[in-house]
Amino acid sequence: MRLTLNGAAVDVEAHPMKRLLDVLREECGLTGTKEGCGEGECGACTVLIDDQPVCACLVPWAHVDGRTVTSIEGLADQHPLQQAFMDEVGAQCGICTPGMILAAIALGPNPSLTKIKEGLAGNLCRCTGYEAIYRAIQSTAPVIPRSAAD
Amino acid sequence: MRTATNALELRRPRTLKEALAMLRDEPTLVPLAGCTDLYVAVNFGTLTDSRFLDLWPLEPLRRISVRDETMVIGALATYTEIIKSRHVRKRLPMLIDSARQIGGPQIQNRGTIGGNIANASPAGDTLPVLSAADAVVVLKNAADERRVAFNDFHTGYRKSVRMPDELIVAVEIPTQHGRQWFRKVGTRAAQAISKVVMAGVRGDQPRIAIGSVAPTIVRARRTEAALAAGASIEDAARILGDEIHPIDDVRSTAEYRRTVTVNLLRRFWTDTASASPSV
Numbered sequence: 001m002r003l004t005l006n007g008a009a010v011d012v013e014a015h016p017m018k019r020l021l022d023v024l025r026e027e028c029g030l031t032g033t034k035e036g037c038g039e040g041e042c043g044a045c046t047v048l049i050d051d052q053p054v055c056a057c058l059v060p061w062a063h064v065d066g067r068t069v070t071s072i073e074g075l076a077d078q079h080p081l082q083q084a085f086m087d088e089v090g091a092q093c094g095i096c097t098p099g100m101i102l103a104a105i106a107l108g109p110n111p112s113l114t115k116i117k118e119g120l121a122g123n124l125c126r127c128t129g130y131e132a133i134y135r136a137i138q139s140t141a142p143v144i145p146r147s148a149a150d
Numbered sequence: 151m152r153t154a155t156n157a158l159e160l161r162r163p164r165t166l167k168e169a170l171a172m173l174r175d176e177p178t179l180v181p182l183a184g185c186t187d188l189y190v191a192v193n194f195g196t197l198t199d200s201r202f203l204d205l206w207p208l209e210p211l212r213r214i215s216v217r218d219e220t221m222v223i224g225a226l227a228t229y230t231e232i233i234k235s236r237h238v239r240k241r242l243p244m245l246i247d248s249a250r251q252i253g254g255p256q257i258q259n260r261g262t263i264g265g266n267i268a269n270a271s272p273a274g275d276t277l278p279v280l281s282a283a284d285a286v287v288v289l290k291n292a293a294d295e296r297r298v299a300f301n302d303f304h305t306g307y308r309k310s311v312r313m314p315d316e317l318i319v320a321v322e323i324p325t326q327h328g329r330q331w332f333r334k335v336g337t338r339a340a341q342a343i344s345k346v347v348m349a350g351v352r353g354d355q356p357r358i359a360i361g362s363v364a365p366t367i368v369r370a371r372r373t374e375a376a377l378a379a380g381a382s383i384e385d386a387a388r389i390l391g392d393e394i395h396p397i398d399d400v401r402s403t404a405e406y407r408r409t410v411t412v413n414l415l416r417r418f419w420t421d422t423a424s425a426s427p428s429v
């Protein structure tokens with residue numbers, strides 16, 4: 001089956017009902033996508049299909065036929081959000097972090113705090129209390145320099 | 151939990167016609183689409199079925215359109231597509247209110263309205279909306295098409311009138327007259343299954359539907375009739391208390407559900423009291 005995975009066209013053979021999560025981790029060796037609850041509650045396994053966040057534990061492999069899939073590896077450690085999560089200590093144990101970052105990317109540029117909270121409503125974190133995560137996402141929005149604002 | 155899928159079989163039709171033919175030849179095939187509910191059972195090994203019919207790629211079933219004053223929502227329209235639809239915003243805003251409270255974005259991007267109906271859970275969040283809106287479910291098999299009033303569709307807990315060779319292809323929404331209202335009460339705003347969910351349309355004949363208080367979504371017909379006849383909201387609340395049959399379960403207690411349901415009725419009546427209709 002052919003799809004675009006992290007920017008590259010790939011052919012991957014797997015059972016059509018195998019979970020996208022398992023194919024990414026086992027067939028593709030991309031272990032950045034984590035399994036939390038395995039029932040669509042926690043969002044740890046969030047990846048983007050055609051730029052929309054989904055839980056990879058609830059997606060049969062057949063459903064990404066011809067689609068564009070982005071996992072955390074697709075950001076190549078170069079996305080400003082990744083640095084912002086480190087700077088603001090938006091990660092502690094780290095299990096939720098790849099899903100948080102991908103859900104945040106799907107919000108587009110300059111999301112309001114309300115939009116951030118809604119956009120991350122499907123991603124649970126049991127360490128940070130969320131505040132540092134929200135701060136990290138807000139900090140990547142362009143900041144108007146004080147001198148320019150005055 | 152890693153899933154053993156080798157014993158499973160997925161049929162992958164390219165068109166609705168092909169899907170209906172496959173289902174005619176093998177009515178035990180289990181239709182799947184967004185998989186937000188089905189894959190929970192697959193993952194936890196509680197699903198006994200092994201052969202499935204993949205409806206997800208059937209794009210024409212995703213359309214939302216308006217024909218002769220009836221809004222037609224394709225069965226595969228996702229909650230995200232419903233939230234974004236200008237037709238739904240104009241004609242059935244309470245459906246948007248309900249779709250926005252289902253799961254989180256990840257679930258809204260995958261879950262479909264047809265799946266919510268087919269799943270036949272009494273806690274399905276769009277279902278009270280469809281009930282209060284007097285929606286009509288469109289079913290097709292390889293030979294025929296039929297329409298069933300949404301309020302006659304579910305016959306019991308996770309049971310419906312859908313025959314094994316039929317697929318839900320759309321849900322039709324007549325023009326609504328009156329102010330629409332929706333409220334879900336759960337443990338948390340996102341990712342929580344309802345303890346009680348209510349939808350109402352306040353017109354000359356008020357329509358009130360409630361989820362999670364009986365084996366199926368229920369219309370509060372006696373309460374509606376009392377309100378239409380001019381009963382006070384307190385009298386209506388007493389009638390509603392008699393009309394529902396909630397149970398104790400993992401998510402809530404019967405007593406809590408009964409109290410909240412009656413409070414929701416009062417809230418519905420207060421919130422929709424304004425003279426200017428919202429639709």
